[in-house]
Amino acid sequence: MSIYDAPVESLAGEPANLADYKGKALLIVNVASQCGLTPQYSGLQQLHDTYGERGFAVLGFPCNQFGAQEPGTADEIKTFCETSYGVSFPMFAKIEVNGDARHPLYDELTAKEDADGKAGDIQWNFEKFLVSADGEVVGRFRPLVTPEDPALTEAIEGALPT
Numbered sequence: 001m002s003i004y005d006a007p008v009e010s011l012a013g014e015p016a017n018l019a020d021y022k023g024k025a026l027l028i029v030n031v032a033s034q035c036g037l038t039p040q041y042s043g044l045q046q047l048h049d050t051y052g053e054r055g056f057a058v059l060g061f062p063c064n065q066f067g068a069q070e071p072g073t074a075d076e077i078k079t080f081c082e083t084s085y086g087v088s089f090p091m092f093a094k095i096e097v098n099g100d101a102r103h104p105l106y107d108e109l110t111a112k113e114d115a116d117g118k119a120g121d122i123q124w125n126f127e128k129f130l131v132s133a134d135g136e137v138v139g140r141f142r143p144l145v146t147p148e149d150p151a152l153t154e155a156i157e158g159a160l161p162t
Contacts, residue, residue, distance in 0.1 A: 006103070031060045
């Protein structure tokens with residue numbers, strides 16, 4: 001299965017299609033509104049703004065599996081993200097990223113190793129996966145790697161479509 005085959009819903013609960021993003025480099029992130037790392041939303045939006053015209057998008061997937069830090073409804077998440085951080089990048093319905101109910105997208109993503117050669121379960125909110133324009137998962141960045149980290153921005157620049 002490719003990431004484009006994973007069934008997803010928009011934050012509004014409507015069917016969505018990751019295939020709409022074919023040809024773009026993507027940064028897929030499990031997000032949460034009540035986490036110490038929540039301020040990363042600002043940096044993620046900045047990445048989306050900086051590289052968007054060059055064929056890049058950030059995709060946010062709310063998840064409540066880590067410390068119950070994303071308890072809100074879709075409307076509450078949307079309002080929080082827009083008013084607190086000016087988020088305009090695509091957000092999707094709340095999912096599970098670990099365990100028996102892990103979303104099929106994250107089955108694909110978690111097979112990717114991080115810089116230390118470790119694959120498997122998501123460690124916490126704001127784990128980031130970089131997907132090339134041809135749909136290959138080319139990078140995994142753990143939660144403490146900020147959107148401003150040079151390793152992440154260099155990887156994004158290398159994954160942009162030519």
